[in-house]
Amino acid sequence: MELQLGLALALPDHHSPVKGFDMNGVNRSVEKKEIVGLESKSQVGNYKRSFDVAFEKSSSTGAGNESKMLALLLWNDQPNEEDDDDKGRKRRNSCRSIIKNDDGGNHVVGWPPIKSWRKKMHHDHNQHHQYYPLQNNQMANNYKENENDGSAAAANNSMYVKVKMEGEGIVRKIDINLHHSFQSLRDTLITMFSKCKSKEGGAAADYILIYQDKQGDWLLAADVPWQTFIESVQRLQIVRNGG
């Protein structure tokens, strides 16, 4: 989904940029109890879901019958998220007419006018997780392979991963290498998303942390040793425990 978002600006016309978003339609039919299923370790083990199954195939094959498989990947089924996606898509489509294909790529070179070092800082901040000017599925697959090969902790002793909280429209980032235990990571995430917590009126215990490993599978964070976790984590999500 993130990859699709990064692409939307200048996908070739024959490729529908909204493909990735179709998931939202699918997702809405999914019930929360399936997310609860996360809690069962054995179930997680049995249902190892690949990135391809989750994102590529499901979106291209209609996937109504795969909704069960998608359960763990749902970012949420809330309407506000939908709004955000629509806005993002509209925003990018509207400027397509003046997009120039500089360097064979997908965006307007030098726009918006941000100093390149600042952009670089932003890239560093996001590490491998975005900014690849993907043009088609082939490249998306290459990207995935590269990601598997390289360690996410490559540079700078920092390792940023994206964190999504169920019900929040904005994805945050956190430097995993600043933490040495699930406890501290959890405390930070709770602070980070505290606004949403108070809004929902839920206590910290109502949320569980899941992560995506290098194979693209979503797993319960607390089920593995910390070291295993930081070696494989690519992305984080906080989901409501039982709703």
Add this chain to the structure above:
Amino acid sequence: MDSQRKKVLEQVLNLVTSPKDRSSVSLVCKDWYDVERHSRRHVFIGNCYSVSPEIVTRRFPNIRSVTLKGRPRFSDFNLVPPNWGGDVRPWLDVFAAEYPQLEELRLKRMTVSDESLEFLAASFADFKALSLLSCDGFSTDGLEAIATDCKNLTELDIQENDIDDKSGDWLSCFPENFTSMEILNFSCLNSDVDFDALESLVSRCKSLKVLKVNKTVTLDQLRSLLNHAPQLLELGTGSFWQELTPSQHSELERVFSNCKNLHALSGLWQATALYLPVLYPVCTNLTFLNLSYAATLQSWDLAKLVANCPHLRRLWVLDTVEDKGLEAVGSNCPLLEELRVFPSSPDGDDIVDGVTESGFVAVSHGCPRLRYVLYFCWQMTNAAVATVAQNCPDITHFRLCIMTPAKPDHLTGEPMDEAFGAVVKTCTKLERLSVSGLLTDLTFEYIGKYAKNLEYLSVAFAGDSDQGMQYVMNGCPKLKKLEIRDCPFGDTALLSGLEKYESMRSLWMSACLVTMNACRSLASKVRRLNVEVMKDDENGDDSQADKVYVYRSIAGPRKDAPAFVLTF
């Protein structure tokens, strides 16, 4: 004029420091010109190709301090090809021979090799201050040479440079007895620093006023540094997140509360709500808060922070603070003069709402002294901009970037012409303007008619016809710099500025409709104008001038132009 009178005049002129005033003085008569040039200690060169080092040193024999700027500003956005030029070396060679007494060098957008830095360190015995902003071509090896050989260095300011960051060892190259540092900024470097060397340096330089470290310096290391340097006026922290023990935490609070003179704060990488309260004691005195690296900061964090900053004059943030954060700024910072809001996600690939017109208006309501605005957003309205201009009529710098090119007022669907019309009509002191959004020639008509003090105009994806640019060239009497990209302005537009370009520092036009012939014609009609064309690729249309850079020069066409630059 006899020598006695010359001495008196010289004494008086020593009190005139502003470059503008000194330029005026030099125009009074031949004697004044002569006294002025001998007594001049500082020279500012806004374009390194507008004059040659030989001409500068011949006219001003006693210079101690030089500011020199190189590439056009659009090089910041990768619009100028690599190896375009702007090497400082020819200047250093002449300076070493003519200005052995040189103490200060400030370079912006220039190429500075390690060899140049080594040469610099070896050539000027009393060298004191080096500032490199948006420069490239050097590595930390060059910094080692500076640290090793500049025994009286007071300032090393390395900002926003594209530097080959080999290691943090350069910090250990300052000699044991070196104590003169007053300003040290290496916030743009990535590699781990030799912390022991840094701590030792900070502890022995008792006059240190400005310290900006990079993000590898941890909170606990920062605590040690501040313990040695409570006298700091400006601080750039490293990473502002670390697991701290309760005693480390309270110690951090203590050292911050000891920094009674701190008035500028930046860095704060990875800052979260957890440790922001340790900053509250210093917030009271802060006049400049730069949170533009703090990508993790959100609206409520900013709200809490600025509630403690009643004296803030300058604030830089990322758009993750959202409109709510800006509302808090409006409510808490009545003295604010400068606001910059940068995009956290410049390519729009994250789901970030950023800031909108409502945050902009909120700030303008609460901050009537606002003079400088840089605002990146995804949507804006004419009404909001007009309100901002009404609320803050003293604005001198107005840079609005609606990041979707050619986006209209998102409520009415109208072009954004009236927005910028309101700005130029209301803010009569306006010096710098950057326009964006859907704009017709009407915007430029307003600018030409009303922006009488405008010096610097940036335009992108705007206008309908040559007429747009003509309005600007025929109005705007004080225009110095004009940069245009992706606009339908052609030869007529370019040539309408024929009489103006000599009084301007530069003109940039890329992806417009200008032809080679027009460039040739311009160059032939105006002596002392260098008209450079950069070709994007060899296969393109030969008659079109892809990127045009026009500037006045008393040095003639430059000799170091690479093959892709054609000079007319």
